[in-house]
Amino acid sequence: MTFVVEAAVDGRGFDVSLRVGPGETVAVMGPNGAGKSTLLNVIAGLLHPDSGKAELDGRTLFHLTGGHGEWTAPHHRGTALLAQEPLLFPHLSVLENVAFGPRSAGASKQAARESALRWLAEVEAGELQARRPAELSGGQAQRVAVARALAADPGLLLLDEPMAALDIHAAPLLRRLLKRVLAGRRAIIITHDVLDALMLADRVVILENGSISEEGLTREVLQRPRSRFAAGLAGLNFVAGGITEHGLEAGGLSLHGQHHDLPGPLPAGQPGVAVFPPSAVSVFLSEPHGSPRNAFPVTVAELEPHGDQIRVRAGRGGLLGADITPSAAADLGLEPGMKVYFVVKAGAVAIYPT
Amino acid sequence: MSTRTHVKTALASAALLVGLAGCAPASTPPAASAPAEATGRLSGTVTVFAAASLKASFTDLAAQFEAKNPGAKVMLSFAGSSDLAAQIAQGAPADVFASADTKNMAKLADARLLDGAAANFATNVLEIAVPPSNPASILSFADLAKPGVKVVLCASQVPCGAAADAVEQAAGVTLAPVSEESSVTDVLGKVTSGEADAGLVYVTDVKGAGEKVKGIAFPESSGAANTYPIAAVGSSRNKELARAFIALVTGADGQKILGEAGFGKP
């Protein structure tokens, strides 16, 4: 019993195929405009794709070619949507909001009420039952929204950046709550926060320009990013190019590195990526001689604070980063436009094919 | 919010348009008074307020007046007699007032707003108007009281309604109208559109409607003839021209045109 979706929306250049197993939570990440919300809307039935099909536990959600075919209305899909904003119905009490799903499914008033109270207790919001949504804080409202979505007993829970509108105190509480209620529940969660992916999701899917650029177990994707977006999430420098005997060749930049995963020599001639953390990069004013194997000239683009370090963005449109101490930055007299050398030990550069 | 604003704007504009339309009769250019020449050739503008039923005849008469007096111009304003009397009482720039009843003329006379006495120049009697097909087969006044016949009358408050009441009394017939309109043109409209089986209107209205209605004269109507008086307005700035127009109406030429329109002699 799985959920599968394949859908294309021609006008938006959207073409995605995704499978979610029973009890599995998948995080969908990607830059703005990549089609993350489109994916959820297509699954929820709020947006008509041009072609594709989706099945949930053996039921067809849609099966379309050229915009025509089978189509299940949103209210028959069992795919509750939890958005960035709680969108609690303002004219109903908290209890009535949570009872809305069970009532719509045909439960008696009494049964719906009991179910709502149970879910409110589950999200630790039982004492809010008589309030109006306008009387709730953002975090409380989103907790109630979680209860409301779960009370509808969805076969697939869709979460569209549920933490994005919360303040820094409310977000961790809700994250913990979601970790508890999502355990063993099938869900797709859109997030910008790598922490959400790590804590809440079994798998992560990277969506870029309307299609999936990378997917895998969350830990693996973060450790071995194969897309620039995933590397950015993991906070790693990312260079794509062609694999050579010693490392990677990319547009005049030659990087020596190591093959971390597989034994044996590098599979020269294949396309691949080199990944290394900014903390492993040092900055020199002149080309150093000695042990480090990788040194390349770059132009400093930006200097920005990064924790208690300074991140030097340089080269390749400022896409490569080096983390150095503020005093080192002061000693070097760094400023945008300067020509410097980035130096990284070969041992810190991970090379793998894509 | 914005739609509400649109509504308000629309309402405001509508109100403004209504206001402007209402202003129109009052914006008549002031009469340019020029001395009459010894030959009787007159010049200037004379403004005539006349009952709506006089529209066709007075339009003809105005043309005749202007043909005889190349320097003169006649401005005509037609409406219900009581409306016109009220407008004159409020200072509308009329030189001549021709009413469809003596009551409204008397109102102005009582208020000393006339120049001299009013002269009766025509009478008008009621006639039954029916659609050309005469669906209810009306032949006499008594037929109007047949069950199921849709009769439209004027309300008692307006002259044609008062006349209808008088006819009813004279004939000893009580009518049950489906509607009592505020003006005779509204009665005629209900008949020409085929909504009503019959209506009581003036014989001149039947003539004026041409092929659209058939008129049925009935003897009881003679007991309730309307008399039309005409008078110069006291505030007129062109009394000579006003008197000349009144003379035309009451003279032989005027009587001929009025007679052709169905009016009776006073």
Added chain:
Amino acid sequence: MTTRKTATYTGIPGWIYAVAAAGALLVVLPLAAMVARVNWANFIPLITSESSLTALGLSLRTSAASTVLCIVLGVPLALVLARGSFPGQRVLRSLVLLPLVLPPVVGGIALLYTFGRQGLLGRTLEVAGLQIAFSTTAVVLAQTFVALPFLVVSLEGALRIAGSRYESVAATLGAGPSTVLRRITLPLVLPGLASGAVLSFARSLGEFGATLTFAGSLQGVTRTLPLEIYLQRETDADAAVALSLVLVAVAIAVVALAYRGPRAGRPVRAESTTPASATGGAVQ
């Protein structure tokens, strides 16, 4: 949303106030002039005469009926115009709003050629034993014709402002379209619906031209208050003025009610346009 008018810079040049005052006077002065003309000594007898009370009662009854009809027909129209998407939508909107700018007498003529004895539907209706002309039904139809746009405009605006995000959420929670309409959409736009209904009632109450042309004028059947005023004016100006004042009073009460509506509904609207406002506040 939260800015208070009293404390903010308005940006209105001083002379605008003068022109605005002239505009306000144009509306207020005639009303005041009319009030000044009221024969107070006879006011009560004038407005409680049998014909006056009959006309007022008929006006209230027919306006209530046409308001109900406006709601029954106007709510679906507004929904279709605000939320639907179909060819000819813009044309339909323009046509539905046409009675707002049409002279009522034109509406009366149009209704006559539709429901009159010789009209498009009138002949069929007559065969079915239904006669509309000269009946109270005709009055209600004429009033509905001119009042419907007010309800549609108000409600369509409210629907557009509210957006359809709550409806989407309700659908994913398993509520069918009819349930969503009943439990979510209508409660959310209730203030807009209420003010639209009140405006429709007011417009129905004032309807004159279409009624005169289409329904006729008979005491107790089709002679509504405006028609009674028009008729009384022929003979008894005092009665006409007194009745006009009654109509003005009713209209003022109705408009006051309509403008109270949006304020009562503001929390709902504010919530619907910025649902994250509570959250936003917490972030600060």
